[in-house]
Amino acid sequence: MAKIYLDYAATTPVDPxxxxxxxxxxxxxxxxxxxIHGFGQRALGAIDDARKKVADFLGCSPQEIVFTGSATEADNLAIQGLIENQKSNLKNQKLHIITTQIEHHAVLEPCQxxxxxxxxxxxxxxxxxxxxxxSDIEKALGPDTLLVSVMYANNEIGTVQPIAEIGxxxxxxxxxxxxxxxxVQAANYLECNVEKLGVDxxxxxxxxxxxxxxxGALYVRKGTPLRPLIFGGGHENGLRSGTENVTGIVGFGAAVEEIQNPxxxxxxxKIRQLRDRIIKKVLKLISEARLNGSLAQRLPNNINFSFKGAEGEAIVIALDQKGIATSTGSACSSKSLEPSHVLLALGLSDIEAHTSLRVSLGRYTTEKEVETFLKVLPSVVKRLREISGYKL
Incomplete structure (x- = not known):
């Protein structure tokens, strides 16, 4: 059975x-x-080289890049690190954070x-x-507001936020x-120059x-005060103790360099064209299918549908049995039985949110794979609707 991977928002294969x-x-x-010996200095040089590549991609100084163990850690360091530093310096100061209801859990949970x-x-x-x-962000600002955190592009519905305007x-x-x-989701496709975005x-x-x-990595604008989450060695300019993952960091640098290749x-x-074909054909072939998120302000590789009467997880399993990998939403919370907080924020009901399917394309997606998916999906949704007793 051929294996078709349409879950690039969850993870991507390592480029050769x-x-x-x-x-x-x-x-x-x-x-x-x-x-300090030669072995160590060669490893340090490789980290420095990777740090420069990431900095060049973001348009910042290498000294403003902190390597972490994941983007989740980077989010936590940004949010908790900033707030905890401020709290330790000004113990009685009231502090305020503004974020959105559709952030990744790596942002929402530190805020909670x-x-x-x-x-x-x-x-x-x-x-x-x-x-x-x-305008809602502007209205929410107060004298105690210290931090605003808004995801550039949503991992579930691909919506691209007006980051530069907010900045x-x-x-x-x-x-x-x-x-x-x-x-995290934006880096492959969108402008990430930190000066143009106005982010710290x-x-x-x-x-x-x-x-x-x-x-992962966190850009920290010079002068932004953070308290580290991990102590014991003072690595990464004192912000992330622990022996660096040299191999991973080198790979990060090479990956960042490659996504800038013309x-x-x-x-x-091509990915955008394939995405548009899927959206057009699915909405035409399957009745009561809904596209979740914005069509105009959307990542070129992201598609998120809801199919009334067909449970999303059942669709994913049925497609997997046909050799096609998709998802219902964030891979980081796929074990949760709760409906997507992102889809609920869009106004979908719990039942509607449970009928979602996320399809995310990537560098190696082919037209043939897309055509196979378009051939298989309608019959899968039809069969699941029949099983559930849903009447069109």
Whole structure:
């Protein structure tokens, strides 16, 4: 049975060029980068090289890049690190965070933890397409607002937020308000220059851009005060103690370099065309199918449907039995039986949210694979609707 992978938003395969760059650091160049001998210095040099590549991609200084174990850790370091630093310096100061209802759990849960510690958090709503209004952010600002965190592109519905516009609003305020964005899904397809976006903190993940799992990065604008989450060694300018994952960091640097390749940018146009074909054909072939999220302000590889009368997880399982890998939403919370908080924020009911299917395309998706998917999906939805007793 042919295997068709349409879950690139969950993770991506390691690019062959990335793997080749990593291999020496699993073999002969295995030194600890903190060691002063030749083995260690070669490893340190490789980290420095990767740090420069990530910095060049973001348009910042290498000293502003902190490597982490994941984007989840990067999000936590940005949010908890900033707030905890402020709390330790000004113990009685009231602090306020603004975020949205459709953020990744790596942002929402740290905010919820900080709420229990007395921090005020505003969770802004989004419209039916999943877009936050810049005016809503401006209205929510207060004298105690320290941080705004808005995801650049949503991992479930692909909606792209107006980050640069938000950045301009925050920059115009009298009081310094720090701006964080989770750019994990955006990095493959969107402008990530931190000056153009106006952000102070930005999170990335290697395994979403054809790099290895287990390594992330946080851009920290010079002068942004963070308290580390991990202590014991002072690595990464004191913000992330622990021997660096040299192999993973090297792979991260190679992956970032490759997504800037002009050939990759041409491939992204093809991905958008395949996405548009799937949307058009599915809405035509399957009655009562709904596209979740914005059609215009959307990542070129993301599609999220709801099919009344067909349970999303059952669709994923049925497609998997046909050799096609998809998902219902975030892979990070796929074991949860709760309906997607993102889809609920769009106004879907619990039942409607449970009928969702996320299809995400990537660098290696072919037209033939898309045609196979379009041939298989209608019969899968029809059969599941018959089983559930749903009447059109």
């Amino acid at each position: 060029k990335v793997l080749r760059a990593m291999l020496p650091y699993l073999k002969k160049d295995f030194g600890n980068p903190s060691s 933890i900080l709420e229990k510690k007395g921090v005020r958090v505003t969770y802004l709503p989004v419209d039916r397409e999943g877009l936050v209004k810049v 301009k609003v925050l920059k115009s305020q009298k009081n310094k308000i720090y701006f964080h964005t989770d750019a 903190l930005l999170s990335l993940s290697a395994h979403k851009i054809y790099g290895p799992k287990g390594v 050939k990759i940018k041409i491939q992204n146009i």
